[in-house]
Structure formats: C-alpha cells, structure tokens
Amino acid sequence: MKPFLKALAICVAGAFAVSYFTMRASAHDRITTKVSWDREISPIFQARCAGCHASGGRSTIPLTTYQQARPWAASIKEEVLTRRMPTWHAARGYGDFANDPSLSPFEIALVAAWVDGGAPERSDKGKGVRSDSVGAVSSAGSAYVVPRRKTTRTATLPCEEQPVAGRLLAVTPRLEKGGSSGIAARLPDGRHEIIAWIRNYDPDYPTTYWLRRPLVLTRGSRLVVESRGTCAIDLTFAR
Ligand code: HEC
Secondary structure (H helix, E strand, O other), X not given: OOHHHHHXXXXXXXXXXXHHXXXXXXXXXXXXXXXXXXXXXXXXXXXXXXXXXXXXXXXXXXXXXXXXXXXXXXHHHHHHHOOOOOOXXXXXXXXXXXXXXXXXXXXXXXXXXXXXXXXXXOOOOOOOOOOHHHHHOOOOXXXXXXXXXXXXXXXXXXXXXXXXXXXXXXXXXXXXXOOEEEEEEEOOOXXXXXXXXXXXXXXXOOOOEEEEEEEEEOOOOEEEEEEEOOEXXXXXXXX
C-alpha cells in the first residue's frame, strides 16, 4: 500500500473504532439513579429553562425533550451547579426577588443526581407514572404576579445619590452591555438597605427585578447607586 493510502486506512479504521466504543459506552451507561427526565427533570426544565431553550427562544440550544437534552447532560450539570443557568444578573444575597428564576438547592441536587446517575429518560419503578412530588418542584419564582400598571408609578432616575420616597416594588436598571450597578437606599434612621446588585448586564434583555417584599422608603430616604459605565434606573412604586 502507498504510504498515503495506508495512513488513510488507519484513520478510517481509527474513526470506526472510536465511534464503535463510544456507542458501546453509551449503550452500556449504567443507570444508578431513580431521578428521571420524565418525572423530575422535565418539569424543572419546563418551568426554568424552556423560556429560552425552546425554538424561537433566546438560546439556540433547544432543551425541551429528552432527545434534545440528553447530549447536553454534562454541560447541563456544569451550568446548573455553577449557577450560570438559568441566567439572572442580580448577585445572590443582595436583595430578594419574586421573579428570581434560580433553581433551589434541591432542584440543583436533582439535576446533578440525574446526570451522575446516567441521565435516564424514565425511572424503572412506576414507568410513566407521574409522582405527586412533581408539583412541589419549581413552584417558587413562577407564582409572582406583576401588579397592574394603574396601581404603580415608575420614575426614571440617573444613577447618582438623590432623595427618594415611596413604597418601592421593583427596579429596572438601564445599563450598558456588561455594566454593573449596586443599588441601595439610606433610610432616615441611618440604616442601609441593599436593593440589588446587578452584574454583567445585557441591555438586549432588560429585566425588572420585583422585590419579594416592598421596601418602604420614608421621606428623607436617599437612593445610593454605585455603577460602572452609563446608567439610569427605573424605580416602580405603589401608587
Ligand atoms: C434567560 C434565558 C435562559 C434561561 C432561562 C436558561 N438559559 Fe441556558 N443558555 C441561554 C443562552 C443565551 C445560552 C448561550 C448559548 C446559546 O446561544 O444558545 C445558554 C446556554 C446553555 C447551555 C450550553 C452551555 C455550553 O456548554 O455552551 C446549557 C447546557 C444551558 N444553557 C442549560 C440551561 C438550563 C439547564 C436552564 C434551566 C435550568 C437554562 N439553561 C436556562 C439562555 C438561557
């Protein structure tokens, strides 16, 4: 055989061997978890991922069916454990938001267990039977109700220290791409209330952050904003 053909033959044989072994490996993936796509994972993805990971969504990667999600299993675990997904630009621990889509620690543990256990489509036990626990998963975050326009007023303010007063319901930062902003209020009694800390902002997808509990800013309160880059902020108050 000519050296070139010989090399080609080796390459082709190698490619076959690789695909043969990877096929075998996936066919022999040991399923070591009872967590399944049908029962636990799919409801979580419907509630927290499908908004972007479906056709026409913000992401080009659809994750609404088992067949779509399975090849991404390793990456899904990574994204969920590091909390890069679902995307949310408010830093954790600063403010508490009714529309925060983040997974609960329990949901994260379910996703990780599902991937580590071989990412099965259904659990052998009780095939096709939906457990009652599904409803308990992914209820937070989707339950909030945005108040009607008529009952609110919105003020657009520059990002600098200034007086504010009212019952604050939500903040909508207007930052440049990748911008960040720390938003707080100083109350007349000297207390500081952190409202939100927004990082790595994406102006293509403006987000309103609805406070889980309205913040009452009595007269004499001041808005304090630390930001990088150009910045304005919409504050939504109860009328
Ligand atoms: C607000 C929109 C949004 C939500 C909600 C969301 N994602 Fe994403 N996700 C994206 C975007 C945008 C990308 C970037 C890739 C692209 O352009 O498709 C991405 C990428 C990914 C990737 C690929 C990462 C890589 O390896 O490149 C995975 C996996 C993923 N998301 C999983 C999830 C899961 C799981 C959820 C739900 C728990 C979720 N995402 C929720 C917008 C979203």
